Amino acid sequence: MKNPIITVQSLKRTYLTHIGLLNKEKKLVEALKGIDFEVYPGEIFGLLGPNGAGKTTTIKILTTLLAPSSGQAKVFGFKAFGEEKKIRPRINFIFGGERSLYWRLSGLDNLKYFADIYKIPRKKQTELIDDLLKEVGLYDVRKRKVETYSKGMKQKLQIARALLNDPEIIFLDEPSIGLDPVAARTLKNMIRALSEKGKTVLLTTHYMQEAEELCHRIAVINHGQIIALDTVEGLKNRVKNEQNSSQMPNLEDAYIHLISEPNIA
Amino acid sequence: MSTINAVIASASQQFKTSIGRPMFRFCVIGQPILFGLILGMIYLEKSNIDFTLFAVFGSGLSTFWSSICFSSASDIHRERWYGTLETIYSAPVGFKWIVLGKIIGNSIWGVFSIGLSFSVVVLLFQRQIIIGNLSLLLVGLFLMTLSLIAIGYLFAALFTLSRNARIMMNFMEYPVYILCGILFPLEQLPLLIRSFAYVLSPTWAVKIIHLAVSGSSLFSAINYIVGLVVITIIYGVLAVYFFEKIDVKCRVEATLEVY
Numbered sequence: 001m002k003n004p005i006i007t008v009q010s011l012k013r014t015y016l017t018h019i020g021l022l023n024k025e026k027k028l029v030e031a032l033k034g035i036d037f038e039v040y041p042g043e044i045f046g047l048l049g050p051n052g053a054g055k056t057t058t059i060k061i062l063t064t065l066l067a068p069s070s071g072q073a074k075v076f077g078f079k080a081f082g083e084e085k086k087i088r089p090r091i092n093f094i095f096g097g098e099r100s101l102y103w104r105l106s107g108l109d110n111l112k113y114f115a116d117i118y119k120i121p122r123k124k125q126t127e128l129i130d131d132l133l134k135e136v137g138l139y140d141v142r143k144r145k146v147e148t149y150s151k152g153m154k155q156k157l158q159i160a161r162a163l164l165n166d167p168e169i170i171f172l173d174e175p176s177i178g179l180d181p182v183a184a185r186t187l188k189n190m191i192r193a194l195s196e197k198g199k200t201v202l203l204t205t206h207y208m209q210e211a212e213e214l215c216h217r218i219a220v221i222n223h224g225q226i227i228a229l230d231t232v233e234g235l236k237n238r239v240k241n242e243q244n245s246s247q248m249p250n251l252e253d254a255y256i257h258l259i260s261e262p263n264i265a
Numbered sequence: 266m267s268t269i270n271a272v273i274a275s276a277s278q279q280f281k282t283s284i285g286r287p288m289f290r291f292c293v294i295g296q297p298i299l300f301g302l303i304l305g306m307i308y309l310e311k312s313n314i315d316f317t318l319f320a321v322f323g324s325g326l327s328t329f330w331s332s333i334c335f336s337s338a339s340d341i342h343r344e345r346w347y348g349t350l351e352t353i354y355s356a357p358v359g360f361k362w363i364v365l366g367k368i369i370g371n372s373i374w375g376v377f378s379i380g381l382s383f384s385v386v387v388l389l390f391q392r393q394i395i396i397g398n399l400s401l402l403l404v405g406l407f408l409m410t411l412s413l414i415a416i417g418y419l420f421a422a423l424f425t426l427s428r429n430a431r432i433m434m435n436f437m438e439y440p441v442y443i444l445c446g447i448l449f450p451l452e453q454l455p456l457l458i459r460s461f462a463y464v465l466s467p468t469w470a471v472k473i474i475h476l477a478v479s480g481s482s483l484f485s486a487i488n489y490i491v492g493l494v495v496i497t498i499i500y501g502v503l504a505v506y507f508f509e510k511i512d513v514k515c516r517v518e519a520t521l522e523v524y
Binding site: 015016063064065066067081084085088089093095099100101102103104105109112113114116117118119121122161165 | 267268270271273274275278281282285347348349351352353354355356357358363513516517518519521
């Protein structure tokens with residue numbers, strides 16, 4: 001058994017919010033209520049859950065962008081909060097949508113800029129960037145401004161950006177949001193190809209078919225707690241048994257059943 | 266070397282993208298022309314020295330200050346808006362170096378705006394421009410540029426934490442014109458306010474430029490030069506300190522991407 005590349009233990013995160021204008025009342029919101037999971041090298045690990053379940057908070061903590069309130073989040077054995085400098089050069093992330101790019105620059109200029117801030121030596125940059133642009137199919141439009149790209153093209157450019165530092169782990173937070181079926185399929189093929197190259201992928205998505213096709217294991221998270229963690233087949237079997245059904249449910253049915261169950265620990 | 270490359274890349278990226286924004290274009294092109302015209306008319310009847318100080322350099326320095334003010338605060342806010350703040354924040358080269366590059370990129374436009382306002386005032390008003398000590402003037406302008414970069418850097422650090430950066434930025438722009446003696450002599454202000462002005466480095470830079478215009482020697486400006494260097498170093502040290510602090514604080518308080 002390989003050692004886990006990501007370890008999450010009793011991870012909690014609370015947010016302080018203020019209610020009211022004059023008489024401000026402080027309120028603590030628990031986004032994560034002590035979650036545990038491990039991700040192994042080369043795995044495509046899915047985090048599924050409804051909006052506000054804690055998926056993005058988990059990814060933000062693991063990508064060193066957010067501090068945990070308590071518990072542990074370790075990547076490559078290093079603490080995500082406190083030892084982030086040892087983690088950052090070895091990971092990358094894509095948060096869904098069309099953002100995270102400079103729209104007034106060309107695709108090529110975006111990648112050159114990010115290559116510099118990822119400390120990629122200038123000697124390597126030209127070949128690396130050309131290869132990545134060819135890989136994601138944007139080489140011919142590399143000199144066009146990003147604002148002229150379609151949503152799918154922007155997402156492809158984000159993938160090229162995320163691969164610049166040859167990361168061992170890639171975090172994808174709803175990467176296929178808003179993509180048309182062709183672009184979504186291209187993205188799925190890219191994620192699969194990354195896994196075949198030995199990269200670890202941690203993915204959140206609302207598209208069950210995507211999760212079913214891609215993920216080796218899935219954690220279902222709801223109200224800040226992990227309510228199920230298994231392979232796709234394992235999750236389906238569990239729901240089949242709980243429902244005493246003769247038919248195997250699809251992942252969407254299984255997911256809806258799981259998040260509808262009250263107070264599952 | 267890779268850190269220097271990243272600072273240069275960040276400056277170059279900022280230089281290219283910022284001029285694409287109408288507001289920034291107004292700051293570095295429209296405002297120098299407008300300020301040059303207005304201040305030129307205000308100081309038209311005054312002495313050549315006053316005209317040089319407040320019409321020529323006043324318009325240039327005020328637009329430089331505006332571009333620094335707008336860049337330091339709104340660039341961080343804009344990165345939030347683009348969704349790139351998290352990417353540059355967690356980049357291996359270090360957020361503080363990327364921000365430094367951005368402010369240098371904007372400062373290059375600031376220097377351009379000084380040149381533009383200078384040209385506008387000189388060409389339109391055809392007045393004699395007095396520069397008694399050119400080398401002292403160049404020292405003053407160079408130190409002022411470094412100092413404004415340091416202020417921009419300090420603001421950027423503080424504004425990374427705050428979603429109210431734009432309000433702060435607007436609040437900071439105009440008082441500095443008045444407090445630092447950019448648009449009229451500092452001596453016209455009450456003593457109490459004048460002493461506060463010396464906390465702000467543009468005051469010291471303006472003093473050096475005034476001495477340069479009036480033909481004073483480098484030696485006679487040494488107190489102001491040392492003062493400006495010291496205050497610039499203080500700003501720089503504070504900025505680095507705040508960047509270290511915000512690295513923890515914005516992850517604990519989850520303010521990194523809050524608009």
